[in-house]
Amino acid sequence: MGSIVPFQDLNLLPSPFCTNPTTTLLTPKIEPKAEPLDEPIHTHQFEFHHNTPGPFNSSSTIAFFPNSQNTPVPEPNFDQDNVFSEYYRISELFRSAFDKRLQQQYGDVEALDPDSRAIVSVNQDNQLSTAVVSRRKYDKRSSDLVRVQDLGMDDQKYFRDVVRKTRMLYDSLRIISVDEEEKRRGLGQGRRARGDLTAASMMRDNGLWLNRDKRIVGPIPGINIGDLFFFRMEMCVIGLHGQAQAGIDYLPGSQSVNGEPIATSIIVSGGYEDDEDSGDVIVYTGHGGQDKFNRQCEHQRLEGGNLALERSMHYGIEIRVIRGIKKYEGSVSSKVYVYDGLYKIHDCWFDVGKSGFGVYKFRLLRIDGQPEMGSTTLKFAETLRTRPLSVRPKGYLSLDISMKKEPMPVLCFNDIDNDHDPLYYEYLAKTVFPSFVYNLGSTGAGCGCVSGCTYGCLCAMKNGGEFAYDNNGSLLRGKPVIFECGPFCQCPPNCRNRVSQKGSRHRLEVFKSREAGWALRSLDLIHAGDFICEYTGVVLTMEQAQIFAMNGENLVYPNRFSAKWAEWGDLSQVLSDYIPPSYPSIPPLDFAMDVSRMRNAACYISHSATPNVLVQFVLYDHNNLMFPHIMLFAMEHIPPMRELSLDYGVADEWTGKLAICNE
Template sequence: MGLIPFLDLDLNLNSEHASSSSANPTATTSTAIVPKIEPKLEPLDESELHQSPVFQNPNPSFPFNSQQNTPEFSEPDLGLNALTRIPHQSSEESNVYSEYHRITELFQSAFAQELQKYGDGNVLDPNSLAIVPVPEENRLSTIVVTPSARKKRSAELVRVTDLGIEDQRYFRDIVRRTRMVYDSLRVFWMAEEEKRLGIGAGRRSRADLRSAAVLKERGLWLNRDKRIVGSIPGVYIGDLFFFRMELCVVGMHGQAQAGIDYVPASQSSNGEPIATSIVVSGGYEDDEDSGDVIIYTGHGGQDKHSRQCNNQKLEGGNLALERSMHYGIEVRVIRGFKYQGSASGKVYVYDGLYKIVDTWFDVGKSGFGVYKFKLSRIENQPEMGSVILRFAMNLRNSPLTARPMGYVSFDISMKKERIPITLFNDIDNDHEPMYYEYLVTTVFPPYAYHPAGMVNGCNCVSGCIDDCSCALKNGGEFAYDNNGTLIRGKPLIFECGPHCRCPPTCRNRVSQKGVKNRFEVFRSRETGWGVRSLELIQAGAFICEYAGVVLTREQAQVFTMNGDSLIYPNRFTERWAEWGDLSNIFSDYVRPAYPSIPPLDFAMDVSRMRNVACYMSHSSSPNVMVQFVLYDHNNFLFPHLMLFAMENIPPLREVSLDYGVADEWTGKLPICN
């Protein structure tokens, strides 16, 4: 692995303040800087400061004791203060920060010794793991991170470089599971509040803030014991987040509202602030964003409506950006957009690392002095997620204009799906998916419906209620919220069927409605055939059914001898148990076990008839899971294989499944090669 030396930011630097004043001739600084607490607020998020998470006991039907495990606060106005409180945590709770015990081992005499080559300062600690050296009495233990040590964010800066494949998978899984807990908890709070208040009942508490507060209380926030400069292990360029608090949870950006995240001078051992990340939302009149180059306006001097009303000062986040430029420290850039397909109405995308190459003091459009920072994107990084978002939007609106070559078909379903599924191949002349008849839903044998499989429907004329017969089949609770999001995975879900009197808009009719996103089957040099969406898919959302023709064991043996392509549902791993698993939140959480089903003893033939799901790649860390569902019959032996998203899936990112058994050479099922 590669270790990159870094400059030691020591108080003995002789030229630091001279550099600051030369870069900003109108600014004056002193050796003892006390940053003013005046963060640069992002205009799209200002309402978040005025909304408070309200902790209520969840429905007692959920399998844990909420009163023992739900945090209670006595203050009437929780706001964001609730996110900074960390009650006592028992030593028996697992410490998700153990991954940073591994990070610590990746560093050696980092960053301090390089400075000597330039005669730019003295080395305080040649074995320091910090960009900014931290006194021994203030450093966190690299072996044990106690709850008291996590009450305050660490000021120790480190950089992770050249992770191996296994390390990348390890950290990706840590981030993935943390985000899954956050999303599962947020969806759960929303569903519980819908039960308590009803649909459309006025202003609600913020489930995103509430979930973040609970995760912080449980010690589940990532990257709190080290301030990571550069890329966050396990977070990829192009990853999407719906909420600012989710950025805080994974350690991408530690400020709930401020646009500049930095180590303040009061925490830095050399008395200088250092910036680590910024959020660019495009809401400031003096900002300019051309993608690879950003002119970013500093904070300060704004009124409550984000209008410039005073001159800015070289302090706080402004000084941190200037100091990061001086020392050549890169910053993470997260862009925020209004996005119609988002759970919050906006989306935040990680666009990679930028260098601050220039800074100056200028007169802004409002006539007041503002600090401007020119950021340039570091080369040889993957394509920006914001660019992919715009490209996907163009593909949805004008596919031939955005991508004139490579289309084989604009709808391989031949109008059988509500939304067309395109076939794209700009690599070779393989048109294999066109040779199969498209199958919308699984074909079961006739005896699956009679007599034990007959469906007794509910009598909910205007829509299902919590105590209807279909709810009782599901153990007394519906599997979906009112937006059609899966609240938590179960061994089997009963949806309302053709014998139910409820309307098509019933909340318990989700997967039977078919595809609702624009999917594309595409040819890849790395994975053969694959599937991607042209739209953002939210965690917990329904994707499609895995469809085929059901065969008995005897029939499957005959088809196998003929070389036909078969899928065995019992080989799919039980990923459904991961979605909604709140065992890290509630100590008495019980994994759903009802309704239980016997081992599935059938296969599905996809050698002649298949749907879009048959082209999904295999992955040991998938973003899609299989959830068994019944709606058109009650035969437990023959459930539908419905696919749901396990995480937020950005547009044009490949969709993947854990088939359980895949080809050892290609990592994909034979039918996909």
């Protein structure tokens, strides 16, 4: 078990930059280094509906302190540890829209989850002590500084799963709330809904924000270098960077044990004229002295976040660095944020900036021995998408093993050995079903929505009265099976209910790695809820499968895939009356898929108990519930070049993959 230890006591040595440290520490100026917003904030109020629900796995736990739901949200303490004025204004408006509904739904439940795994202090024997945690409001962040160290593999998997589930709930809330707002007022009518603020507000009111009970110095358990975020509030929810807009996250001196502020993370976005970023080396400009247009108009002072960075340099405290990249291809927001690891501040000085005013500058160096920066991988993938041979002249076996059968090319890369295995199979873009499947259960009936499907049409009714996707093609809620519009429907190809049948929208790459053998990744950024591709093969009845298995053929059994679809869109932690989706129901799948000679790129996806891809069963070209298509969707934001993983239910005990991937 890893250790979560209190941060060391800091001595009271005065800063070499302070001529009057006592005065500066007692009266810090609350003036954050404001970062440009993801997009202009506009407030909307709307009623949140839920028709088809689904709870989290009861055996899974999330590290948080649940709060009481029958007490009003207290006024926030607007001190320098929580610069949330704009966020709080917005969240209160959203909260007021939900207040009546929340009061009707929630009671004063005081039960404590015995498996909450709350972060606790360390006793004298350096062992984690047991904590009894009571429900409380998340009105402010803790002032306790701790560092997490020596986490074992089981601990790393646990915290990664906690973060994954929290982010999945956040993205589900964000997507569903925007869809509900567009449904209420009409698509394209009025200003764009801020689902990121709505999701964060609801999770905060339900005590679902992570890492609020302790302030973590250094890496956050469960967050990996290269993880992507599209919204500032998402980073607040998981505790990576606790400021809604400020670029410097720090513990103020008023809360510190020794009265000195300590910085823990910064966001580098390139939006300030005196910043310099060359990757491993950053010259970061302090905050203060700017007007409302982010123009420097007066000298900066060594206080607030500036003093916190200087003190962190003095004590040798590492800083988490998140980079904001503007207008990255495929991003759902104006920026994409990527966690790039830990840096140390090596120098600090007062200089004349480009504007002619004095600014504080901090020179940060990246700590050695960490994985490659996520921002570097993003830039590399961007080049690969347009000029693959220019950056990787050797190793490509094919620039499209699908031979144009897919909407986007599927590359095949191996610079490890001479294995050409993926080239020896016929690429199968769509699953091959027995002919009788199209005769049994096919009614020939379809919707008559000539201009595109609307709520209340036949296909919506087949899905329980709602659509499975939003207007961007993202999965709203996982269901036992989804009915997409098919060949008998009169709606156009761009209908919102035609998503997975169109094929992959992402540039996939089958590649050979030293650790995992053949695997699959994307050159594109994949959003949580996005369709990735179909898992294809030749469908066999169980009688046929028994014969093929005796001949040593490679078979996949769809009934063994874990039901991760039930976790996507599950709002049981924020809505007490949320019911698991059960309609349309699907019988046990009594068939196998032969992928011995005909397959697609999905067959090379790795197995994982904590996957980033889920299986969703879909019907569109026939209505036989016993033979659905196996469609794959992203459970989380998947950065370019990150390996895709799937829970097969049963995998090879030695390799952690299906045997077909390692022949």
